[in-house]
Amino acid sequence: MEEQAAxxxxxxxxxxxxxxxxxxxxxxLSLLAGRSLFKTRGLARLGLKPMKxxxxxxxxxxxxxxxxxxxxxxxxxxxxxxxPELAREFGEALALExxxxxxxxxxxxxxxxxxxxxxxxxxxYFTEDPELNSRLAVEAIRGIQSTGVAxxxxxxxxxxxxxxxxxxxxxxxxxxxREIYLPVFxxxxxxxxxxxxxxxxxxxxxxxxxxxxxxxxEILRREYGFTGFVVSDWFAARRTRSGASCLEAGLNLxxxxxxxxxxxxRLKREYEAGAxxxxxxxxxxxPLLRVWLRTSPDAGHPPGKRNTPGHQQLARRMAxxxxxxLKNDGGVLPLDRQxxxxxxxxxxxxxxxxxxxxxxxxxxxxxxxxxxxxxxxxQLVGRDCEIVSDPRGADAAVVVVGLGxxxxxxxxxxxxxxxxxxxxxxxxxxxxxxxxxxxIVVLVSGSPLAMPWVDEIPAIVMAWYPGMEGGRAIADxxxxxxxxxxxxxxxxxxxxxxxxxxxxxxxxPGDEDTVHYEEDIFVGxxxxxxxxxxxxxxxxxxxxxxxxxxxxxxxxxxEWRGQGSLQLSFRLSNAGERDGSEVxxxxxxxxxxxxxxxxxxxxxxxxxxxxxGESTTVSFELPVRxxxxxxxxxxxxxxxxxxxxxxLAASSRDIRLVQRVSYTA
Ligand code: BGC
Numbered sequence: 001m002e003e004q005a006a007x008x009x010x011x012x013x014x015x016x017x018x019x020x021x022x023x024x025x026x027x028x029l030s031l032l033a034g035r036s037l038f039k040t041r042g043l044a045r046l047g048l049k050p051m052k053x054x055x056x057x058x059x060x061x062x063x064x065x066x067x068x069x070x071x072x073x074x075x076x077x078x079x080x081x082x083x084p085e086l087a088r089e090f091g092e093a094l095a096l097e098x099x100x101x102x103x104x105x106x107x108x109x110x111x112x113x114x115x116x117x118x119x120x121x122x123x124x125y126f127t128e129d130p131e132l133n134s135r136l137a138v139e140a141i142r143g144i145q146s147t148g149v150a151x152x153x154x155x156x157x158x159x160x161x162x163x164x165x166x167x168x169x170x171x172x173x174x175x176x177x178r179e180i181y182l183p184v185f186x187x188x189x190x191x192x193x194x195x196x197x198x199x200x201x202x203x204x205x206x207x208x209x210x211x212x213x214x215x216x217x218e219i220l221r222r223e224y225g226f227t228g229f230v231v232s233d234w235f236a237a238r239r240t241r242s243g244a245s246c247l248e249a250g251l252n253l254x255x256x257x258x259x260x261x262x263x264x265x266r267l268k269r270e271y272e273a274g275a276x277x278x279x280x281x282x283x284x285x286x287p288l289l290r291v292w293l294r295t296s297p298d299a300g301h302p303p304g305k306r307n308t309p310g311h312q313q314l315a316r317r318m319a320x321x322x323x324x325x326l327k328n329d330g331g332v333l334p335l336d337r338q339x340x341x342x343x344x345x346x347x348x349x350x351x352x353x354x355x356x357x358x359x360x361x362x363x364x365x366x367x368x369x370x371x372x373x374x375x376x377x378x379q380l381v382g383r384d385c386e387i388v389s390d391p392r393g394a395d396a397a398v399v400v401v402g403l404g405x406x407x408x409x410x411x412x413x414x415x416x417x418x419x420x421x422x423x424x425x426x427x428x429x430x431x432x433x434x435x436x437x438x439x440i441v442v443l444v445s446g447s448p449l450a451m452p453w454v455d456e457i458p459a460i461v462m463a464w465y466p467g468m469e470g471g472r473a474i475a476d477x478x479x480x481x482x483x484x485x486x487x488x489x490x491x492x493x494x495x496x497x498x499x500x501x502x503x504x505x506x507x508x509p510g511d512e513d514t515v516h517y518e519e520d521i522f523v524g525x526x527x528x529x530x531x532x533x534x535x536x537x538x539x540x541x542x543x544x545x546x547x548x549x550x551x552x553x554x555x556x557x558x559e560w561r562g563q564g565s566l567q568l569s570f571r572l573s574n575a576g577e578r579d580g581s582e583v584x585x586x587x588x589x590x591x592x593x594x595x596x597x598x599x600x601x602x603x604x605x606x607x608x609x610x611x612x613g614e615s616t617t618v619s620f621e622l623p624v625r626x627x628x629x630x631x632x633x634x635x636x637x638x639x640x641x642x643x644x645x646x647x648l649a650a651s652s653r654d655i656r657l658v659q660r661v662s663y664t665a
Contacts, residue, residue, distance in 0.1 A: 016289045033259025038064040057108030059365035062357035065101035070311040071355035071367035077322030077464035079126035079489030082583040084139040091143020099304025104295035105150040115160035116501040123410040123446020127489035128524030134187035141192035148301030154198035163509040169203035172517035178630035195228035211240040216250035229288040243267045244275035252288040319466035319473035324486035325543040326460040334480025344394035349444045350374045359405035361412025367468035376471025396438035401425040402445030410446035419450035448492040485581030487542035500527035526598035540651035546576030550656035560663045569619035574610035591643040
């Protein structure tokens with residue numbers, strides 16, 4: 001296998017070399033920028049066809065392909081599934097849809113860390129945690145690239161807000177970069193061999209990402225071993241100094257259109273003035289051409305397919321697995337089909353469609369159809385139950401609310417102003433409750449929300465943006481046809497001020513175009529745990545219609561030495577009466593760290609399905625790296641000798657078993 005892969009790589013290199021030898025200087029200069037919004041130029045003379053790229057992370061973007069495509073749930077819903085295998089299936093389906101519209105590169109996955117709950121793009125991203133992020137991204141990329149389509153992991157790096165995104169600079173310590181913001185890119189390169197990376201709009205510590213030698217050359221290529229191409233985010237290169245500085249840093253393609261810094265006429269002038277050599281130009285083109293050729297429609301990859309029943313079923317399964325049951329007092333849910341004769345369904349999002357061109361921004365997908373929550377419920381109950389809009393006298397009331405893909409909601413290019421739902425939605429929730437005690441709130445939304453009514457409402461379901469099959473998945477969960485197993489991939493704070501990025505306006509939105517990441521590594525639950533702040537709902541939280549028991553941890557304590565890994569296992573039982581899935585979370589905390597560290601950090605997890613009454617042994621094998629931190633003085637990862645607590649948990653605040661180990665290098 002390895003020999004075969006090496007042989008193919010050599011063959012690819014020779015084809016690239018032959019192309020470069022045959023090209024004139026002008027031809028070479030013309031390839032560094034695109035031609036239109038989502039296409040590069042080609043070189044007909046040498047048989048090189050234009051390369052087509054397509055958004056985006058949750059389905060083929062209508063604006064990039066002008067075709068309808070399967071709208072899968074958005075990134076945060078996949079985050080809530082905690083299911084890397086599902087991410088892989090999704091990646092493969094997404095790439096086949098991309099190939100079906102002639103695209104060679106899919107602009108995703110989108111993996112920026114959810115640093116502030118107000119980020120307008122939170123709905124596109126997976127999580128606030130680097131480990132969950134990496135596991136999902138790696139499998140999504142593997143899935144995409146298994147079809148011969150290139151994944152383009154984005155946005156590199158420290159791109160965590162939309163406010164002033166074209167001109168701001170993230171001021172972030174090396175430790176926070178290494179521990180929080182870069183691990184997913186490291187994993188994408190080292191584990192999934194990602195073929196392209198998108199350089200972000202922002203600058204990092206004063207240097208625009210598109211011309212950052214540190215980020216692109218030193219870290220990505222030299223340290224991680226990246227061999228693919230770097231593309232600028234759309235128009236991001238405009239803020240850089242020159243074509244030569246982008247080339248030197250390692251930017252291989254500027255998008256869209258004819259480019260700015262890589263515009264042919266401008267590059268030529270720089271070349272003639274001696275700003276870079278042809279050898280350097282060749283070095284910039286090589287990684288681009290390699291991916292271009294290996295993903296080309298003539299490269300013999302499986303044909304694409306779009307909007308197939310298989311993809312629709314996958315979209316539905318993803319929606320089901322992402323839905324997160326936040327609260328269920330008194331067993332209001334699941335609704336009983338035998339008993340519910342009249343169901344009130346109301347709320348601004350009950351009959352709204354979310355899968356439309358540019359809804360949310362570049363992640364918008366125009367689907368061939370979309371089952372709204374109201375339609376899903378209608379289809380499920382059929383003639384057995386009357387669906388009404390008046391909660392009075394109904395057996396239960398479902399209020400579907402959420403932000404929607406409006407500007408200032410879950411929308412690219414603009415952050416939210418606060419955590420609140422629109423006032424009329426909050427009012428509707430309270431009015432409904434006053435008229436019907438069995439009120440269930442379903443949130444169709446992509447980011448954390450404040451819930452001033454949380455104590456009054458008995459049942460709350462977070463459905464995220466569940467894609468074109470979402471209405472069916474929501475109905476199935478409400479009526480117990482599907483047992484929810486999603487868990488929060490982000491902390492829901494009670495108030496914005498509790499959030500680490502909102503301690504001071506310097507941190508968000510920043511001052512004078514500098515965003516000060518002063519919370520450092522204490523992002524998300526790392527901050528809430530350290531400060532002992534009670535969140536509205538903690539990271540990793542999610543209920544089920546059954547209950548899981550954790551027992552018989554082995555070993556309960558022990559010694560861990562050297563570079564070997566640590567094995568541990570425990571018994572997980574489904575002690576309830578329904579089949580269901582539990583996401584088991586493993587957190588590690590150092591008992592006496594040599595520098596400030598979070599009390600607990602997620603280091604492994606597993607989504608386990610168990611039939612009612614069934615038990616299984618869950619085993620983990622932890623590498624020493626699970627104990628490591630990035631030492632700012634030594635500028636490398638280090639592991640301290642000493643005691644560590646390993647917690648097996650149902651959420652970051654629901655710890656079931658603890659093992660204490662003593663580590664000696
Ligand atoms: C977004 C990218 C997207 C690109 C192309 C940019 O505005 O930041 O995520 O892939 O547009 O649509």
